[in-house]
Amino acid sequence: MTLYGWIILILSVGGTTGCLIGCFLRVIREHNKADRIHAPTDLDPRKTDL
Amino acid sequence: MKPKKKDGWGSSIGIILAVTGSAVGLGNFLRFPGLAAKYDGGAFLIPYFLALLFLGLPIAWSEWAMGRMGGQHGFNSCPGIFRSLWKNRLAPYFGVLGLIVPVIIYMYYLWIESWCLGYAWKFLTGQMNLGTEPSPYSTHFTSFVGMTADGSFLTNGLSLPVMSLLACIVINFFFIYRGLSRGIEKVCLWGMPLLVLCALIVLLRVLTLGTPDPSHPERNVLAGLAYMWDVRGGFTGLLRSLQNAEMWMAAASQIFFSLSVGFGVIINYSSYLKKKDDIALSSTTAVAGNEFCEVSLGGLITIPAAFIFLGAAGTTGGTFGLGFQTLPLVFAHMPAGQLFGFLWFFLLFIAALTSSLSMLQPAIAFMEEGLDLDRRGSVTLLGFITLMGTGLVVWFTHDLAALDAMDFWVGSFSIFLLATIQTLIYGWVLGIQRGREELDRGALLSIPKMFDFVIRYISPVYLLSVFGLWIHQKGGESLTAIQTNPSVRITLIFILSVILLFLLLIARAVRVWQTREKTS
Numbered sequence: 001m002t003l004y005g006w007i008i009l010i011l012s013v014g015g016t017t018g019c020l021i022g023c024f025l026r027v028i029r030e031h032n033k034a035d036r037i038h039a040p041t042d043l044d045p046r047k048t049d050l
Numbered sequence: 051m052k053p054k055k056k057d058g059w060g061s062s063i064g065i066i067l068a069v070t071g072s073a074v075g076l077g078n079f080l081r082f083p084g085l086a087a088k089y090d091g092g093a094f095l096i097p098y099f100l101a102l103l104f105l106g107l108p109i110a111w112s113e114w115a116m117g118r119m120g121g122q123h124g125f126n127s128c129p130g131i132f133r134s135l136w137k138n139r140l141a142p143y144f145g146v147l148g149l150i151v152p153v154i155i156y157m158y159y160l161w162i163e164s165w166c167l168g169y170a171w172k173f174l175t176g177q178m179n180l181g182t183e184p185s186p187y188s189t190h191f192t193s194f195v196g197m198t199a200d201g202s203f204l205t206n207g208l209s210l211p212v213m214s215l216l217a218c219i220v221i222n223f224f225f226i227y228r229g230l231s232r233g234i235e236k237v238c239l240w241g242m243p244l245l246v247l248c249a250l251i252v253l254l255r256v257l258t259l260g261t262p263d264p265s266h267p268e269r270n271v272l273a274g275l276a277y278m279w280d281v282r283g284g285f286t287g288l289l290r291s292l293q294n295a296e297m298w299m300a301a302a303s304q305i306f307f308s309l310s311v312g313f314g315v316i317i318n319y320s321s322y323l324k325k326k327d328d329i330a331l332s333s334t335t336a337v338a339g340n341e342f343c344e345v346s347l348g349g350l351i352t353i354p355a356a357f358i359f360l361g362a363a364g365t366t367g368g369t370f371g372l373g374f375q376t377l378p379l380v381f382a383h384m385p386a387g388q389l390f391g392f393l394w395f396f397l398l399f400i401a402a403l404t405s406s407l408s409m410l411q412p413a414i415a416f417m418e419e420g421l422d423l424d425r426r427g428s429v430t431l432l433g434f435i436t437l438m439g440t441g442l443v444v445w446f447t448h449d450l451a452a453l454d455a456m457d458f459w460v461g462s463f464s465i466f467l468l469a470t471i472q473t474l475i476y477g478w479v480l481g482i483q484r485g486r487e488e489l490d491r492g493a494l495l496s497i498p499k500m501f502d503f504v505i506r507y508i509s510p511v512y513l514l515s516v517f518g519l520w521i522h523q524k525g526g527e528s529l530t531a532i533q534t535n536p537s538v539r540i541t542l543i544f545i546l547s548v549i550l551l552f553l554l555l556i557a558r559a560v561r562v563w564q565t566r567e568k569t570s
Contacts, residue, residue, distance in 0.1 A: 001275060001279065002284065004092060004280065004281040004284065005279045008281065009279040012095050012099075012279075013350065016344075016345045017346050020335070020338040022338075023331065023495075024335060024338075024339075026494065026495070027332070027335055031061070031062055031063060
C-alpha cells in the first residue's frame with residue numbers, strides 16, 4: 001500500500017473512531033454529572049430514616 | 051388542549067443508540083465498501099467526508115432540532131410537527147412522506163432482514179457448506195429468495211426462508227408493541243454493543259488471515275486493505291479520480307442514505323426529548339456511531355476479506371451480490387468460516403433489526419396523536435397494512451421486481467424529497483435564527499456558526515444537485531420498468547394507495563387537532 005493509502009486509512013479509521021470515542025465519553029460524563037446534580041434534590045427528607 | 055405525549059426515552063444514551071441503530075444497516079457493511087472499491091478506493095473517501103460535513107451532519111442537526119421543537123408543541127409525527135412549525139394549511143400533508151417512507155421501506159426491509167437471519171441460521175447449523183466454487187452460492191441465493199418466478203418464495207410451504215420471515219415479523223411486532231423505552235430502546239441498548247462486538251471479532255479474523263492461499267501470494271491482508279483504501283495511480287490518479295462526477299454523486303448518496311436523514315425517524319425520535327435536553331452532542335454522537343460502523347468496521351472487513359480469497363473479481367456484485375453470494379463463498383474459504391459466517395450474518399441481522407424497529411414508530415405516533423388510537427390499535431392497523439405490502443414483495447419475487455420498485459420510488463426518491471422539504475422548512479420557513487436557538491438550548495456541544503450558512507444555502511443546493519444527477523442516472527431505467535413490467539405497475543399502484551390512505555388519515559387528524567385547539 002502506498003503512503004497515500006496509509007494516510008487515508010489512518011485518517012478515516014482514526015478520525016471516525018476517535019470522534020465516536022470522544023463524543024461517547026462526553027455523553028457519559030454529562031450523564032454522570034447530571035445524576036450527581038439531580039440526586040440530592042430527588043431525596044425526600046420525609047422518607048429518610050437516617 | 052395539547053395532545054398528551056404517551057411515550058418517551060429512558061436515557062440520553064438510549065436515544066443515541068436508537069438513532070444509531072436506525073441508521074446502521076446493511077448499507078454500512080455492504081454498500082459503502084462496495085462503492086469505495088468501485089470508485090478507486092481511497093479517492094472515494096474525499097467526496098464522502100465532504101458530503102458528511104456539508105450534507106449529512108447539517109441535515110441531521112436540523113432534523114433533531116425540528117423534532118424536539120415539534121415535540122414541545124405536543125406533536126411526535128411528521129404531519130403534526132410540520133403543521134406546528136409551518137403555518138400553512140398544506141404543511142401537514144407534506145408530512146405524509148415522513149409516514150409512508152418508513153412504513154413502506156419496512157415492508158421490504160423486513161424480508162431482507164429475514165435473509166440475514168436465515169443465512170445466520172444456516173451457518174450456525176452447518177448448512178452453508180456449498181463448496182469453494184461461486185455458482186452454488188448464486189444458485190442458493192436465487193432459490194432462497196425465489197428469484198426464478200413470481201410466487202416461488204411461498205410455494206415451498208414452511209421452508210427456512212418463510213420461517214425466517216415469520217420469525218422477523220413476530221420479533222419486530224413484539225418489540226414495537228412494547229413501546230419506545232421498553233422495546234426499541236432496550237433492543238438498541240443490547241443490540242448495538244453486540245453488533246460492534248461481532249464485527250470486531252470478524253475484523254480480528256480478517257486482519258490476521260495473512261496469505262491464506264500460498265498459490266496466490268498476491269492475495270494477502272495488505273493487498274486487500276490496499277484495494278479498499280489505496281489511491282490508485284498515486285497523486286495523478288487521485289486528481290483524475292476526483293474529476294469523476296459520478297463518484298461525487300455516489301459518495302453524497304451513500305452519506306445521505308446511510309445516516310437515515312429524510313427518513314421520518316430522527317424527527318420522530320427527537321420529538322420525545324424534553325425542552326432542555328441536549329440535541330447537539332446526541333446527534334453528533336449518533337452520526338459518529340454510524341460512521342464508525344461504516345468506515346472503521348465495514349471498510350476494514352468486507353472488501354479486504356473478499357479480495358484475500360477471490361481477488362479483485364470478488365469485490366463486485368452490488369449490495370445483495372456481495373452480501374449474499376460473495377461473502378458466504380469467502381467464509382467457505384476461511385479457517386473456522388462456519389463460526390465467522392454465523393457471526394457476520396448475525397451482526398447483519400442485528401443491524402437490520404435495529405433499523406426495522408424504528409420504521410413503524412413515526413406512523414404509530416401519528417395514529418396515537420391524530421386518530422386517538424392506543425398503541426395496540428395503531429400497531430394492529432399498521433401490522434395489517436405492512437403485512438399486505440410484505441406479501442406483495444414476497445409474491446413478486448421474479449428479479450426482485452417489487453422490492454426494487456419500492457426501493458427506488460420510496461427508499462430513494464421519496465427520501466430525497468422529504469430531506470429537501472425538511473431542509474427548506476428549517477432554513478427558510480422556521481428561519482436560521484429560531485433554528486439556531488433551538489439547537490443551542492441545552493447543547494453540550496457548540497455547533498459552529500458556519501452551519502447556519504451551510505444549512506440555508508449549501509445543503510439545499512448540494513441536495514438538489516445530487517437529486518438531479520441521480521434522477522438523470524437512474525430515472526430512465528425505472529420509468530422503462532413501469533412500462534414493461536406489470537409487477538412494477540402493481541407495486542406502484544399499491545404505493546399510491548398507501549399514500550392516499552395516509553393523506554385521508556392526515557385530513558382527519560387535522561380536523562381532530564383543530565377541534566382540540568378550539569376547545570382549549
